[in-house]
Amino acid sequence: MCSKASTALVYERYQREGGSSVLDFVERDLKAMAPDLSEGGRFKDVSVIYRVDPMLGNSTRLIQGSKLQPSESPEYSLVSERDGFCPFCHDTVDSATFPFPTEMVPGGKISLGRSKVVPNILAYSTYSAVGIYDTARHFLTLSDFDQALLADAFKAMGYHTQMVRRYDPQVEYSSINANYLPASGSSLIHPHLQSSNDYVPLTTQRLFLQTAKANPRSEDGRTVFDEYVKAAKEMGRAVADTGRIDWITPFAPLGFHEVWAVFKDLSDLTDLTDYDFDEIAYGLSKVLAAYSDENLSSFNFSLQGGGHEGYEVGYRLNLRIVSRSPLQPLYRSDVTYFERLGLEAMIDLAPELWAQKVAEKFS
Numbered sequence: 001m002c003s004k005a006s007t008a009l010v011y012e013r014y015q016r017e018g019g020s021s022v023l024d025f026v027e028r029d030l031k032a033m034a035p036d037l038s039e040g041g042r043f044k045d046v047s048v049i050y051r052v053d054p055m056l057g058n059s060t061r062l063i064q065g066s067k068l069q070p071s072e073s074p075e076y077s078l079v080s081e082r083d084g085f086c087p088f089c090h091d092t093v094d095s096a097t098f099p100f101p102t103e104m105v106p107g108g109k110i111s112l113g114r115s116k117v118v119p120n121i122l123a124y125s126t127y128s129a130v131g132i133y134d135t136a137r138h139f140l141t142l143s144d145f146d147q148a149l150l151a152d153a154f155k156a157m158g159y160h161t162q163m164v165r166r167y168d169p170q171v172e173y174s175s176i177n178a179n180y181l182p183a184s185g186s187s188l189i190h191p192h193l194q195s196s197n198d199y200v201p202l203t204t205q206r207l208f209l210q211t212a213k214a215n216p217r218s219e220d221g222r223t224v225f226d227e228y229v230k231a232a233k234e235m236g237r238a239v240a241d242t243g244r245i246d247w248i249t250p251f252a253p254l255g256f257h258e259v260w261a262v263f264k265d266l267s268d269l270t271d272l273t274d275y276d277f278d279e280i281a282y283g284l285s286k287v288l289a290a291y292s293d294e295n296l297s298s299f300n301f302s303l304q305g306g307g308h309e310g311y312e313v314g315y316r317l318n319l320r321i322v323s324r325s326p327l328q329p330l331y332r333s334d335v336t337y338f339e340r341l342g343l344e345a346m347i348d349l350a351p352e353l354w355a356q357k358v359a360e361k362f363s
Contacts, residue, residue, distance in 0.1 A: 022215050022218075022224055022227045023054040023055075023215075023224065023227055023228060023231060024054050025051075025052075025054060025231065025235075025251055026051065026052035026054075027049060027050065027051045027052075028049075028050045029047055029048070029049055029050075030047075030048040030049075030050050030061075031045060031046075031047065031048070032045070032046045032047075032048045033045060033046065034046045046064055047064060048061055048062070048063055048064075049061070049062040049350075051251060051252035052252060053250060053251050053252035054211070054228070054251070055207075055208065055211050055224070055225075055228055055250075056204060056207045056208070056211070056254070057207060057211075058252060058254055058343065058344070058345070059252060059344045060252035060253055060254070060344065060345045060346075060347055061338075061344065061345070061346050061347070062347050062348075062350055063346055063347065063348055064348075065348065066348050070294075070295040070296070070326040070328075071295070072295060073295050074295065074296075074297040074326055074327040074328070075327065075328075075329075076139070076141060076297075076327065078327060078328075078329060079139065079181065079182075079189050079327065080138075080139040081139075082138045082139075082189075086138060086188070086189075086190050087188075087190075088130075088132045088135060088138075088188065088190040088192060089135060089136075089138055089190060090135040090136045093116065093118070093132065093135050097118035097119070098118070098119055098121075099119075100119055100129075100160075100163075103167065104163055104164065104167040105160070105163050106163075110156050110159055110160055110163075111156070112152045112155055112156040112159070113148070113152035114133065114134040114135070114136065114137075114149065114152060115131060115132060115133055115134065115149075115152040115153040115155075115156045116131070116132045116135055116156070117129050117130070117131045117132075117156045117157060117159075117160050118130050118132070120194065124196070125196040125197060125198040126168075126171065126197060126198045126199060127164045127168070127171060127195075127197040127198070128194065128195055128196055128197070129157065129160050129194070129195045130192050130193070130194055130195075131153050131156055131157040131160075131176075131192060131193035131194070131195070132153075132190065132191075132192050133145075133149055133150075133152075133153045133191050133192065133193070134149060134191075137191075138189065138190050139189060139190070139191070140191045141292070141297075142288045142289070142291055142292040142296070142297065143288075143289065143292050145191075145284070145285055145288045146285055147278070147281045147282045147285045148281075149281075150280075150281035150284055150285055151274075151277055151278050151280075151281035151282075153193055154176065154193075154277040154280055154281055154303075155274055155277045157176045157193055157195050158176070158269060158272055158277060160195060161174045161176070161195060161197060161269050161270065162270055164197045165197070165270055170199060171197050171198065171199060172198075172199060172201075172307035172308050173196075173197070173198050173199070173200065173201040173202065173205055173305070173307045174195070174196065174197045174198075174268070174269040174270070174304075174305050174307075175195065175196045175202060175205070175269070175302055175303060175304040175305065176193055176194075176195050176269065176302075176303040177193065177194050177195070177196065177300070177301065177302045177303070178192070178193045178194065178299070178300065178301050178302075179194070179300055180298055180299050180300070180324075181297060181298040181324075181327060182298075182331065183297075183298040183324045183325040183326070183327065183331060183333065183334070184298045184299060184300050184324040185300070201307065202302075202304065204302070204304060204320075205304050205305075205306065205307070208304075208306065208315060208318070209306055209307075209309070209310070209313060209315055211224055212224055212225070212306070212313045212314045212315045213313050215227075215314070216313075216314065217314050223314030223315075223316060224314060225262055225314065225315070225316035225318075226264075226316075228262075229246045229248060229262055231251075232246075232248035232249070232250075232251070232355075233248070235251070235352070236352040236355065236356075237249045237250070237251070237351050237352055237355045238355060238359070239259060239355050239358045239359045239362065240283065240286070240358075240359060240362035240363075242279050242282060242283050242362070243279055244263055244264055244265070244266070244276060244279055245261050245262065245263055245264070245279055245280070245283060246261070246262045246264065247259060247260070247261050247262075247283050247287075247358070247362070248260050248262065248355065249351035249352070249354050249355040249358070250320075250351060251351065252345075253322070253345060253347050253351055254320075254322065254345050255300070255322025255323070255324075255334075255345060255347075256322055256323045256324070256334060256347060256348070256349070257290075257291060257294065257296065257322060257323040257349065257354055258320060258321065258322045258351070258354075259287050259320070259321050259354075259358055260318055260319070260320050261280065261283055261284070261318060261319040261320075262316050262317075262318045263276075263316050263317040263318065264316070266316070266317045267305065267306045267310030267311040267315045267316060267317055268305035268306055268307060268308075268310050268311070268317060269303070269305040269317065270305070271305075271317065272317070280303070280319060283362070284301070284319070284321065286358070286361040286362050287321055287358055287361070289361045290357055290358045290360070290361045291323055293357075293361075294323075294357070295326065296323045296326060297326050297327040298323065298324040298325060298326065298327060299321055299322065299323050299324055300321070300322055300324060301319060301320065301321035301322075302319065302320055302321075303317070303318070303319040304317070304318060304319075304320075305317050
């Protein structure tokens with residue numbers, strides 16, 4: 001449950017102490033009215049916190065009461081057993097998938113440890129691929145996503161991105177993404193990642209770039225992303241600092257239990273080294289462990305670069321992850337008309353409180 005004390009007061013104190021000279025954190029208590037079931041339906045005042053995020057421009061409503069939170073651990077038996085054909089399992093992957101053009105990927109194949117990268121048969125960007133975490137494991141629980149598993153998959157997808165960008169230097173916008181389980185939009189149970197390498201940006205890449213361009217670096221070299229992370233630390237939304245990455249929760253989340261990983265000095269996927277992928281994997285494994293503690297089961301994440309101009313304009317490479325509806329026999333999406341048509345999220349846990357829970361996994 002979010003309360004005014006946990007949200008607005010943090011914001012008000014930050015503004016009172018000087019706030020940010022660059023970013024405008026908009027917040028308003030809408031002071032709604034709703035019947036109280038414990039008092040026979042008598043109407044009472046309810047706090048609905050409205051926020052606008054200064055980085056993406058999206059608006060969010062922090063509501064009281066639980067919209068998503070499951071009370072028990074998910075029943076994985078609903079999906080854990082392989083039922084029929086799976087193109088990503090070890091006994092079928094070689095016959096069900098195809099090699100890349102050798103002029104793009106030498107030898108046509110990419111494998112690293114337990115992971116494998118194959119072409120995506122559904123073209124949704126100029127160059128897209130599918131990364132399989134482990135062909136030998138048809139199903140993974142959130143606790144199975146350890147650092148080693150995640151690191152191999154990210155590195156393999158990163159190699160594909162580098163090969164694409166060498167093959168076609170005009171490609172500018174790259175991302176590595178994931179849908180996990182049907183509630184996230186995934187069409188297959190076998191856990192996998194997906195990449196997008198294109199001449200045009202995703203909407204969030206475009207909005208981040210616009211914000212960076214509208215707020216040039218300060219005289220001491222600080223970017224608008226640096227200012228946002230600094231504000232997160234001062235407003236109670238810091239999660240962890242793992243070296244080259246700051247882990248925070250956003251001021252106005254786009255989804256439930258959202259966490260951001262913001263690189264301090266890198267702007268594009270092609271900048272990443274194996275060490276950087278190890279650091280991403282470490283932090284992401286901690287976030288997924290926090291999800292597991294909350295009985296969550298499904299998620300989306302996206303690691304997005306800023307393209308050729310990213311570093312020049314002050315873009316910071318970032319990964320964002322959100323939880324999705326829990327696994328259950330009768331599926332209920334967490335996306336309503338508010339999110340899909342109003343482009344406005346409804347969140348049932350203040351990001352300040354969620355930051356505290358995730359930080360425990362890093363400590």
